[in-house]
Amino acid sequence: MEHKKLVPFPEDFLWGSASAAYQVEGAMEEDGKGLSVWDEFVKIPGKTFKETTGEVAVDHYHRYKEDVQLMAEQGLKAYRFSVAWSRVIPDGHGEVNEAGLQFYENLIDELLAHNIEPIVTLYHWDIPQALQDKYKGWESRQVIEDFTRYSTILFERFNGKVNYWVTLNEQNVFTSHGYMMGSHPPGVKDPKRFYEANHIANLANASVIKAFRELEIKGKIGPSFAYGPTYALDSKPENQLAADNNETFNAHFWMDVYVFGKYPKLAMKWLEENNLAPTIEEGDYALLAEGKPDFMGLNYYRSSTVEHNPLDGVSEGKMNTTGEKGSTEAGGVPGLYKGTDNPFVEKTNWDWDIDPTGLRIGMRRIDSRYELPILITENGLGEYDTLEEDGSIHDTYRIDYLKAHVKAIQETISDGVEVLGYCTWSYTDLLSWLNGYQKRYGFVYVDREENDEKELKRYKKDSYHWYKKVIENNGVTD
């Protein structure tokens, strides 16, 4: 569908950028902060690229004013960040640490003073270690109450200052990496435990949204979901079926629960057959039904392409966390689908497909099925950057990537889809969980390497100046 004339971006479109606590803050044990599962997990040898940790990260905790100043100068309209649960409640369920809350209040006030809309993520993967030790974190239903209490504390404290709240960041990613692939904390590889923990996370998500409504907190709330459309390798019906399976098991399996309060029938049938279905207790569906979000938060990086996978086919693949192009090995689920190469798109050095049209397709699919406005909560390019001697960084590849995605968003808006805003990933460079510091995403370069923090000095990349103009011109990219 080509439009003769593209509809302009809405006047109040949120041109933003994003980060997450563990990836930027540092100050691991400062001002009463408790440890999170990530603080501990990264200490296990071999878990992260070159054993990198977020102990110091990019020191945003101490430099937030400088970072907000850079945002203000750029004209940023929104900044999405996450709150570290263990900074606010060090052991996850006991006493509140006022210093932790104060840090976030200072950050929010600083943003508001510069007319930047704070978008607050309640959970970006860093559950307090104390809850992991006490009751196995997301595997216990006690987490529902603790997560709701923690969220309520934030709602009440920042009510009126924050208009956009994100509940769980990429529930599909933290549960599958944490319990199926063993690559995120708690490092478990057990499909049964994965589906159980995921169900509990669904309940926690709904419970928080329910509390938000009951307390009549101002603003909008929704999850951030990692989604990219799935394509079939070709028109062979078996491959189309595989693509259909992938959408059902990796997208509808979460988004249907958020919006309709139930799992897709097809997936539940398969889980039951394979003795993997989560335990559903009385009242679960009633709670899920009360968790309908105001928007669908979308984290989009890439699309994926699949083909038929026989019952004795491949399962586990291999991730590229080194930046050596071509080192990914595709995985799949026997009997459902397996990943394959898309010959029509370019790839990053980490083998992620670059596909702006995929963003448009993905948003149209979300719009048709869920009829909710979309807030793009992440989109960006992780690449190597070079700091030149004069302090410049010529990240043309990032500008190209972002420009193409901004265009795709405008086309999607022209298709009739409601898009509230666009947060690029990320504002400053930051720690890429498993890929160290060399996989950079920011508009602002932070001078540090994997195991050398240097002075953590900030430099504006070419993309910083480019985005400034995009914001000024409300989406006109060149």
Ligand code: BG6
């Ligand atoms: C998303 C996360 O999965 O993608 C971010 O919400 C993350 O926290 C981003 O950094 C990019 O992924 P990666 O693995 O390249 O850091």
